Amino acid sequence: MSATEPRTELDVAVEVNGEPRRARVEARRSLAELLRDDLELTGTHLGCEHGVCGSCTVLLDGVPVRSCLMLAVQAEGRSVVTVEGLADGDRLHPVQQGCLERHSFQCGFCTPGILLTAAALLDAQPEPDEAAVREAISGNICRCTGYESIVDGILRAAEIAREAADGHAGEGA
Amino acid sequence: MKPAPFAYVAPDSVEGVVGALVEAGDDAKVLAGGQSLLPLMALRLGRPSVLVDVGRVDGLDRVEVVGDDLVVGATVTHARLGRDPEVARVAPLLAEVAPFVAHAAVRNRGTLGGSLAHNDPAAEWPAVALLLDVVVTVQGPTGAREIAAADLFESYLTTTIEPDEVLTAVRVPGLGPRGGAAFDEVSRRAGDFALVGAGARVTLDDDGAVASAAVSFLGVGSTAVLDATVGADLAGRPPDEAAIDEVARAAAARLDPHDDLHATAAYRRRLAATLARRTLTTAVARASAEVAS
Ligand SMILES: Cc1cc2nc3c(=O)[nH]c(=O)nc-3n(C[C@H](O)[C@H](O)[C@H](O)COP(=O)(O)OP(=O)(O)OC[C@H]3O[C@@H](n4cnc5c(N)ncnc54)[C@H](O)[C@@H]3O)c2cc1C
Ligand code: FES
Numbered sequence: 001m002s003a004t005e006p007r008t009e010l011d012v013a014v015e016v017n018g019e020p021r022r023a024r025v026e027a028r029r030s031l032a033e034l035l036r037d038d039l040e041l042t043g044t045h046l047g048c049e050h051g052v053c054g055s056c057t058v059l060l061d062g063v064p065v066r067s068c069l070m071l072a073v074q075a076e077g078r079s080v081v082t083v084e085g086l087a088d089g090d091r092l093h094p095v096q097q098g099c100l101e102r103h104s105f106q107c108g109f110c111t112p113g114i115l116l117t118a119a120a121l122l123d124a125q126p127e128p129d130e131a132a133v134r135e136a137i138s139g140n141i142c143r144c145t146g147y148e149s150i151v152d153g154i155l156r157a158a159e160i161a162r163e164a165a166d167g168h169a170g171e172g173a
Numbered sequence: 174m175k176p177a178p179f180a181y182v183a184p185d186s187v188e189g190v191v192g193a194l195v196e197a198g199d200d201a202k203v204l205a206g207g208q209s210l211l212p213l214m215a216l217r218l219g220r221p222s223v224l225v226d227v228g229r230v231d232g233l234d235r236v237e238v239v240g241d242d243l244v245v246g247a248t249v250t251h252a253r254l255g256r257d258p259e260v261a262r263v264a265p266l267l268a269e270v271a272p273f274v275a276h277a278a279v280r281n282r283g284t285l286g287g288s289l290a291h292n293d294p295a296a297e298w299p300a301v302a303l304l305l306d307v308v309v310t311v312q313g314p315t316g317a318r319e320i321a322a323a324d325l326f327e328s329y330l331t332t333t334i335e336p337d338e339v340l341t342a343v344r345v346p347g348l349g350p351r352g353g354a355a356f357d358e359v360s361r362r363a364g365d366f367a368l369v370g371a372g373a374r375v376t377l378d379d380d381g382a383v384a385s386a387a388v389s390f391l392g393v394g395s396t397a398v399l400d401a402t403v404g405a406d407l408a409g410r411p412p413d414e415a416a417i418d419e420v421a422r423a424a425a426a427r428l429d430p431h432d433d434l435h436a437t438a439a440y441r442r443r444l445a446a447t448l449a450r451r452t453l454t455t456a457v458a459r460a461s462a463e464v465a466s
């Protein structure tokens with residue numbers, strides 16, 4: 001990306017879910033489109049495509065960003081995690097497990113954005129209270145649930161993550 | 174792909190950015206966090222032919238303490254302003270305002286320089302910049318120049334930065350001894366653009382009377398508004414509840430807000446009075462704590 005002339009088509013190299021990926025893209029391609037169309041990772045959803053709904057949220061170097069408001073070429077050299085990268089093989093990520101147990105979602109359109117936002121929250125703040133969960137997902141619109149079940153699911157996820165950590169500590173002792 | 178086609182370049186120096194802007198002509202745009210520019214392009218309200226990305230320029234994301242001032246690089250994000258300990262220490266108002274800007278995912282990409290250059294009338298940073306008398310540095314083909322906040326924000330989404338200039342840094346002066354500042358806003362939902370917001374800055378003299386004061390507003394016109402008359406009205410007076418209430422109402426009465434889908438002009442003026450009173454009260458309390466210590 002150190003080319004000095006403006007280009008309408010560029011090569012981009014990004015790490016996605018731990019794997020190096022490359023593609024040649026139009027400059028106007030969004031990161032969301034790179035993920036969905038070039039890399040066939042359609043778990044990332046596109047709703048509004050101008051930053052207001054949150055369904056396209058992915059983790060960029062560990063923090064949530066709107067993949068519709070980022071050009072694919074801006075992700076050059078960075079690390080991206082999508083919803084496909086949350087589970088560890090067959091083992092669900094705590095936010096997936098918690099939201100499953102609490103029936104957090106209905107149609108599933110908002111789900112990937114909320115799961116990644118929640119994963120980043122628990123990473124930064126392992127014991128969030130309800131207010132912190134509501135604040136964290138305030139940029140993610142869900143048209144189905146009324147949010148109660150989502151908040152429950154994320155709080156449950158925090159418990160699951162803590163239980164897992166305690167379990168590990170127990171094993172180690 | 175929703176935006177019209179364009180060419181993209183990401184120089185690694187400020188000179189490279191300016192060179193690319195000059196080369197591309199009036200139709201080029203600086204791209205920073207993209208949190209305002211890319212939505213406009215997705216809606217085809219903007220169709221630049223070249224985007225010059227400042228995200229790869231070395232050193233533009235620095236936060237430095239210079240004397241009593243804080244110098245913030247143009248590409249420092251809203252999120253960083255909210256969590257950087259140096260920001261909290263030297264310019265605590267910036268740390269306090271950051272969480273009001275959009276949602277976390279937008280704050281992780283959007284930049285201080287981008288917000289000032291964009292000059293949305295409902296954005297927080299232009300109002301804060303006016304209140305704190307910040308000075309921005311811009312670089313163009315003939316070199317660097319400084320623009321005081323008072324001369325920066327021209328009109329709706331328009332600044333005095335030329336198309337071939339790039340904003341590089343924002344110098345935020347310290348409040349000085351016995352100074353306090355505060356910010357507050359009202360929005361329909363957390364993270365939404367505010368209906369109205371206000372910031373206040375107060376400096377007290379040795380006797381606890383007001384030496385200087387100002388209030389700024391957002392969401393009440395085509396660009397943020399600084400009201401310095403508040404300072405003249407309060408000067409030399411003890412900043413008690415009655416005095417603050419009086420000047421806050423007077424400041425709100427001087428505004429000329431608009432009706433829109435979200436609120437009437439009358440409601441915005443009420444909010445402005447309430448927010449001016451609240452922020453002045455907090456700023457005075459903070460300045461008094463400085464006097465006491
Ligand atoms: C859902 C949503 C909610 C939002 N809510 C708020 C809110 O509540 N409050 C708020 O203040 N903002 C809000 N924003 C906007 C956000 O704060 C933007 O990040 C900010 O306004 C622009 O910064 P940016 O770095 O993203 O700039 P960009 O979008 O990259 O650029 C914006 C404009 O500034 C110019 N520009 C950028 N950097 C420079 C530079 N260094 N030199 C010269 N010109 C430059 C660009 O050419 C462009 O014209 C919201 C955005 C979204 C998507
Ligand atoms: S699709 Fe990105 S925020 Fe709606």
Ligand code: FES
Nearest residue numbers: 106107142143144
């Ligand atoms: S489950 Fe349908 S949008 Fe959230």
